[in-house]
Structures are given as structure tokens and as C-alpha cells.
Amino acid sequence: MNTAETPFQFVTVSYLTRIGNQSAGTLAELLTGLENCSDASIFHHTYQTLGSHHFLTEGFSNDFAQWLLADTNRNDLAEQLAALDIRDYASIAALRSDLCRMVGDFCEAFPHFASQSALARFYFCESVEVTAPLGRSARTLDEFKEGVEHLSHAGFYFHFISSRLRLQLQTNDFSHWLSNGLGLRTLADSVNHIDIYTNTLDGSRSKLLRLIDQERRRV
Amino acid sequence: MSETLAVTRVPLDDYAELLGAGEIEELRALAKPLRGRSIQMVNSTAVGGGVAEILMRLVPLAEELDLNIKWEVMSGGEDFFEVTKSFHNALHGAPYHASPRDFKIFQAYSERNRATLPLDAEFVVIHDPQPAALIDARRPGANHWVWRCHIDLSHPHRGVWDFLETYVSRYDAAMFSSPEFSRQLAIPQYLFYPAIDPLSEKNCALDPHFTAQILARYQLDSQRPILTQISRFDRLKDPVGVIRAYRIVKRYFDCQLVLAGGSASDDPEGAVVLKEVLREANNDPDIRVIELPAWAPLEVNALQRASTIVIQKSLREGFGLTVSEALWKKKPVVASAVGGIPIQIIHKHTGMLAHSVEGTAYQIRFLLSHPEIAAKLGEHGHEHVKENFLITQKLKRYLTLFRTLAEGSSSVL
Numbered sequence: 001m002n003t004a005e006t007p008f009q010f011v012t013v014s015y016l017t018r019i020g021n022q023s024a025g026t027l028a029e030l031l032t033g034l035e036n037c038s039d040a041s042i043f044h045h046t047y048q049t050l051g052s053h054h055f056l057t058e059g060f061s062n063d064f065a066q067w068l069l070a071d072t073n074r075n076d077l078a079e080q081l082a083a084l085d086i087r088d089y090a091s092i093a094a095l096r097s098d099l100c101r102m103v104g105d106f107c108e109a110f111p112h113f114a115s116q117s118a119l120a121r122f123y124f125c126e127s128v129e130v131t132a133p134l135g136r137s138a139r140t141l142d143e144f145k146e147g148v149e150h151l152s153h154a155g156f157y158f159h160f161i162s163s164r165l166r167l168q169l170q171t172n173d174f175s176h177w178l179s180n181g182l183g184l185r186t187l188a189d190s191v192n193h194i195d196i197y198t199n200t201l202d203g204s205r206s207k208l209l210r211l212i213d214q215e216r217r218r219v
Numbered sequence: 220m221s222e223t224l225a226v227t228r229v230p231l232d233d234y235a236e237l238l239g240a241g242e243i244e245e246l247r248a249l250a251k252p253l254r255g256r257s258i259q260m261v262n263s264t265a266v267g268g269g270v271a272e273i274l275m276r277l278v279p280l281a282e283e284l285d286l287n288i289k290w291e292v293m294s295g296g297e298d299f300f301e302v303t304k305s306f307h308n309a310l311h312g313a314p315y316h317a318s319p320r321d322f323k324i325f326q327a328y329s330e331r332n333r334a335t336l337p338l339d340a341e342f343v344v345i346h347d348p349q350p351a352a353l354i355d356a357r358r359p360g361a362n363h364w365v366w367r368c369h370i371d372l373s374h375p376h377r378g379v380w381d382f383l384e385t386y387v388s389r390y391d392a393a394m395f396s397s398p399e400f401s402r403q404l405a406i407p408q409y410l411f412y413p414a415i416d417p418l419s420e421k422n423c424a425l426d427p428h429f430t431a432q433i434l435a436r437y438q439l440d441s442q443r444p445i446l447t448q449i450s451r452f453d454r455l456k457d458p459v460g461v462i463r464a465y466r467i468v469k470r471y472f473d474c475q476l477v478l479a480g481g482s483a484s485d486d487p488e489g490a491v492v493l494k495e496v497l498r499e500a501n502n503d504p505d506i507r508v509i510e511l512p513a514w515a516p517l518e519v520n521a522l523q524r525a526s527t528i529v530i531q532k533s534l535r536e537g538f539g540l541t542v543s544e545a546l547w548k549k550k551p552v553v554a555s556a557v558g559g560i561p562i563q564i565i566h567k568h569t570g571m572l573a574h575s576v577e578g579t580a581y582q583i584r585f586l587l588s589h590p591e592i593a594a595k596l597g598e599h600g601h602e603h604v605k606e607n608f609l610i611t612q613k614l615k616r617y618l619t620l621f622r623t624l625a626e627g628s629s630s631v632l
Binding site: 012014015016017018019021023052053054055056059060066070119120121123125128130132133134135150151152153154155 | 252408574615620623626
């Protein structure tokens, strides 16, 4: 069995939600907010919400889309925003740009909807992150599997979802280490293709563990 | 006299069975750099009310993580609590005639408590407006003071808020239960949800025989749908509106309605509302209006567990933790989109939101017609509570806050 030179260090994360001073009561105000809010705010309402609502696998992919659906009844625009996949982005700037483009185009096409009041306001918030090492590491696939089994939801989210931004690559911590640490590129690719939108965190973890088991049987 | 409260220790590992060992390991990892460091929680009452109930469970859990945590209760005479009750109502937007005497009483008791309370911990957490002026005791140095506001400040009485803001603005941070409840402040404001304890008598698993006994005691039929609202008899909880919604549902489904809340005997307004409710019920044999004792957690637990659908048709609400209690028990919930309820009920995902009697009735009928959807909402609701509204999550938020204060704010990007 392969042994990695650099071990995988398991870490967990906790977020505080900081309430911002911006809010939106119309689509036009949402657009202004999207243009001006911090990167930490875009992260909070897209990446972080995926972690805190991971058990929802149908139609809930970010806070902006959910607000458009539930509080403005703009199903068409909500659908467009809900279809955004954070795995396609290696930076918040690119994600923000697409969010602004979609909302901006809609406001331009339907100016009478842009100023209509929503049922409830949208409050822009930010994530403040604290990480903590779990004191567990892995050099082999067996040790890695054991570490993944013991991770909390937040730890799994940190390595599997939010890591995409940290790495500035279209991959995650697990795949990155499996490929670069153990040289298991096929396994790394399969892990990177687990759909985080149609699986819960527990479901994604189960799939990852199954893939590891298949690899262990193969070797 | 102000007092330091001793609380019973709860083994943190007892939560592992419900939450998973990984979640407990995570709490220990987050707490590690805070071991032995001092924390003081300060509020104005040792028993009764949501804050005391939360601190009663939170403090021993923090002790389990080797934090040096103490819970202090400030003291005050009747005149002080009359003033703070007026302030509380005024901050909620009720009419209030500002009187200089009230502000003087507030300041005088704050000064007395500053002299008696040992406010020297590294992290001082002040709960609600009553002890807010204790910030005057802050010594120059490295300790951190934060203000946890459990009330809705979205439409406060201007005079009372202006007075309070002079104190609040000197804290290092403020925490609110909903972004909607916060104010424009120069200090950082964080979102801190109230929480339920899954191991408390109100939320723990129950022997089905006990639940059956409770149903028998109140002559409820487990074979027919039971709709339940648990709340005190208060117009803001709209119990009369609940009966009207039930009557619409009753045209289509042979169901029963339970309205259960604390006794109205020591609350003159509650007694009036109870009479209105009984009048509206009009001796309907399928409506049970139940006056529970002031502390009846097991009965509440059993009634929620026996319900087919739980309703929370409030006209105004703080956070409305009865919603989380029901969701934790995997119950489909139909609730009003007010206060903190939409944070708990994500419409069509973790429950159904409504804005009227007719809307409430419609959502109940829909869920009674589609039990598979009702069950799914209940499952999702349970997960939502597990992820966001349990006492262990609250503890995690505090650990994160203390570390952020001590280590400096760290952005994710």
C-alpha cells in the first residue's frame, strides 16, 4: 500500500455569522447588494449555506435563489441562480460577476419587477471562520478512510467543499491529497465528481468511503 | 444580593449518541485553546424564562470542556424589574412614556451590581438590557465584553434605545437571534440562535406508553389526526385564529385540535384570552383547551410527539423555539412567517409558512392529504435543528466567538 510523504491533516471548522449593514427589499436592491457586499458575504450565502443546509438536496442551493423563490415569487430568476454550481468557480469574483449578471439582466428585461417589494427583506451576512486541527493525520489510504469516517459535518464540509476556494483549483482537499500524496489520480477524479448538490454531506461521505473501499479491493 | 449559580454537570459524551462522536470531538478541538480561560455569563434571573433555561444547560457543557465558566445573576428590587419590564416592552415597540426616574432607577441598580459582581473574567457575556450598564465596570485591559440581545429590536422605542445604545456601543460585539432584530451599530454584530437541548425533558425520547397515557388523560384519539399549538394564552399567539383555521380543515378532515399552554391563573390578560378561546371553541368535542402547569416539559413533549401536525400561528414572535422543539421530533409544522420562525421553517423544505387563517388551513389540508410530504418535511426539519438550533451548536458558536475575540477576526477569504 502507498504511503504519502506529506500526511493528510484532518481539520475542522466553525463559522460565526456576522450581520452586515446591507439589506435588500427589492430585486434592484439585491443587485446593489451583490455588487457592493464583501467576498465573505458572497461566500456565506453560497458556499457556507450549502454546508449548513446540506440535508436539503432539492432546490436549495444558495440563499439568493431561496429568497427570490420564497419572498419575491420570481421563480424564473430563482431557477437561474439555483443552477449556479460553486464547483465551476475558483474565485468569489467570478461567482459574484455571474450573480450580478443574472440579476442585472433580469432587472433590465423586467424593470417593473425590479422595484417590487419582497415579502421579507434579504440581509447580507458574512462568515467568520475559525479552524481547529483534530490531531489526526493519514499517510495511507486506510488511515485516510478512518479519518474521513470520524469527521464531523463541518470538518467534512471544510475539506470537501470550502477547500475549493482555498486551493484556487477546481478540486477539493481529499482529491488533491489522493492524487498528489498517494498518486491515486483515478480515485481522486471520482471523488471530485461526487455531486454535492444532489447528495447530503452524509451521502457524499458514504460515496467517498465506497470509492475508497473499491480502490482497496482493487489494490 | 447578586449570586453565582452552581449548576449540575452534564456529560458531553451523552450527546454523542444523538449527534455522532465526530461532533463532540470537534467541540473539544475548538475548545482546546480556551481551556482554563475565564468566562462570565450575566443575566437577571436564575429561574424562569428562556435565557435561564439555556444557561442552565450551556454552563455545565462548557465546564465539560474545561472552560472556567461562571454564571452570575444580577440583583434588583421590584422597582428595578418594573422599570426593566417597561424597557423590555418599549424595546419591542410598545408605547412608553419615558421618565427620568426610570432611567435613574436603572442606573442606581446597575451601580450597586457593579460593586458586588466580580466582573473580571477574560470573556464577559451580558444577556439582555437589564445588566447592559454593567459595562461601566469594564477595566482597561485585555478582557472582552459582548452583549447578547434575546429580544427583537427592529422597532424599538426611540428614547429607551438611545439610552441603551450609549452602553451597547461600548461592547466589543453584540449578538442577535435574527438579522431582522439587529440595529445599525458600529460594533460587529453576530447571529446567535436560541437553542433547545435534545436531552432535556421537553425534547428527550419518550416511552410510547407515557405518550399514550397523556393522550388518554386529555381524551385524545390517536386514530384521528391531531393538530396542536403549544403556546401561552396570548393574543399574539393567535389561538382564536388557530381555531378558525381548524374549522376550515374540519370540513375536509375528521381531526382534533389541541391548544395547550401555561396556566392563565396568575396572568390577568391570559385569563381574558383563555375566555375568548373557550368562547370560540364553543364546546366543540374535538377541541381540547389544556391549561398546563407552569413547568410541564414531559406533557409538552408527549403532546408534540402525538401530534400529526404542529401549528405556530403567531402574529408576532421572538424566535419561537416551540417550532424547533416540534421539528426536532420530526413533526411537520405549519407556522406564520413572523419573527424568527422563517429561520427555522424554510418554506416547503423544513415546514410550511402561512400568512393568514386561510393560508394556515390550506397548508394543513395539503399536509394531511400528502403524508409522505409531511414526513419528508419532518425529516428535513429534524436535520435543520440538529445542524443549527441545538445547545451543542450554541456552545460551538460561543467557542468560535471567544476564539475570534481572542485571536482577532479571521475572514474566510
